[in-house]
Amino acid sequence: MKKILFKNAKIVTDGVTKEGDVYIEGDTIVEISESISAKNADTVVIDLEGNHLLPGVIDDQVHFREPGLTHKATIATESAAAVAGGITTYMEMPNTNPQTTTIEEWESKMAIAARDSHANYSFMFGGSNNNLDEILKIDTSRVPALKIFLGSSTGNMLVDDKEVLREIFSNVKLRIALHCEDEETIKENFKKALAEYGEDIPMDQHPVIRSEEACYLSSSGAVELAKETGARIHVFHLSTGKETALFDNKEAIVDKQITSEVCIHHLWFSDEDYAVKGKFIKWNPAVKKASDREQLWEALLDDRIDVIATDHAPHTLEEKANPYTSCPSGGPLVQHALPAMLQFVHDEKITIEKVVEKMCHNPALLFDIEKRGFIREGYKADLIVVDTNNPWTVTKDNVLAKCGWSPFEGVTFKSRIMQTFVNGELAYKNFKVTETKNAQELSFVR
Incomplete structure (x- = not known):
């Protein structure tokens, strides 16, 4: 030993x-x-x-793209990038190909990770409009949470049947992790942008299309339904200041029924950065105004927001080079998340103890992880x-994600x-x- x-x-x-x-x-x-x-x-x-x-960082939201999308990333490559960034544990999302919406597909991903992963691993189970029977078979000692997309994103796992959603909220005791954006609002906004700009919509229209209204309609509806049904929900990647009012800091995290998360890119970038970064900061939900970023910071520091995560979601440079309508949303972040947060420690925006609380302690407590964090x-x-x-600069040469790029290139x-x-x-x-x-x-x- x-x-x-x-x-x-x-x-x-x-x-x-x-x-x-x-x-x-x-x-x-x-x-x-x-x-x-x-x-x-x-x-x-x-x-x-x-x-x-x-303590090793616990990232509760990553997309490692395996199986089916391995031209972008693999469990091996992205978990290597994760440990380089101090992330020792991750929870991977179900929008792979095939989707992780059956016990069989979930077990298949676990087998890949057991063979290839550099970091401790777990996989969220995907909810859909028609797989409640499979959801109820979940072994809750092995699955961190159920993941539901209330807005479409990479993988098209949208749950848009309100009766199905109520049934899931009413019957699932596992924590339910949610991507919240209102689909009809996004469709209407996209239709307007397409009429005005054609296929080559400017990237700075992304937060107009995937708007504050789209986020708030969805997240507020989810919070209301959780209160009605008693469901335990965790709202992923808040991007607007308005949404922060939906959450409170009156209870300890282990007692909270309704929790929330913010991602690195929504704490670092704002819509002012589209002019330079463009497609490399195209995420769902979108990076929004500097005023949203400041309100997210306020909610993080006063404990209305519980967790900091990455939503690591790599795409190739070739895919990112496409015009707006075919340029996928997402980017690699696991290698640079902790260094970015420690930069804020240097700037006296947050303490190192608070960073550890939000990136290590709280994910462990929120998801009931045994003896980690x-x-x-x-x-x-x-x-x-x-x-x-010990300063260092991000360059293409030291990016470990398989996609070979980072939105932080050039940052020291x-x-x-x-x-x-x-x-x-x-x-x-x-x-x-x-x-x-x-x-x-x-x-x-x-």
Whole structure:
């Protein structure tokens, strides 16, 4: 059993940063103390020299494109990019090909991850207009959540039958993760844009087409239905300030019936960036106004928004080069999400403890993940070593996502992920992903 002793660390967990040592055996954190001596001669001692030691990030929303869309990405390539970004655990979405709407397809994806994944893995089950029988077969100790698209996006898994949606909300006890955009509003806005611009709609029209109204109509309806039926819902990727009023901070996250998430791109970019970034910041829901971004920040900091995620959704450069009507929405983010949030720490927009709460602790608590998301004795040794004063610049050459590009190209981050450990094994060090794959399937305590 491998034994590792981290010395002289700034340990960030449970809302505080404290100096000390962490000792692990195998895949488990065994001891945390101000000072620990090597237990025996075969203990590997790693002197962190005052660098930060964080729990591995848990990303509750990624699209790794396998099976069926492997020209864009694979579980192997994107999980490698994830560990390079300090993400040790992910929850992957069901809009692959075939869609993950049957137990058989869900098991097939689990088998691929067991063979190929660099990071701990789980897969959300997809809801559709006609698969309630399959949904009710879910093993809730192995599935993080049910995913429902209330607005169409890549994969066309739209659930638009209101009676089916009510039945799902009324019968499913698992947390339900939602993509909220009103389809009819989007269609009407798109029709107007097409009439005005033709096929080559300017990218800055994306937040006009996929508008604030489209988001709010859908998310407010979902929140109302959840309150009526008692469903536990998690609203993905909030993009508007108006939506933040739907959520409260009166309860601890473990007691919240209705929770929400914001993604890196909605905290970093605004509609002012379309002029330069264009198609590379085309996401669903759309990046909106700077005023929306500020209201999202306010809600994140006062705990109306519970989780920070990536919605990592890569497409090839060739696909992104298409005109608006055929340019897919989404982009790669797992490698740069934590460095981006640590940039905000440098800017004193947020504390490092709050980043860890939103990216590590809260996803673990919200989805009932067993023994991950914290640096605690008895927990899994998913750990990242971060040097917060070691600048580096994002270039095409150091992007690990299979698509080969990033919306952050040219950005210099002040913080660098030095090492990532997955279940006690080194998975990444200094821009190199190791060949060792020590990922584990997530388990959920429910």
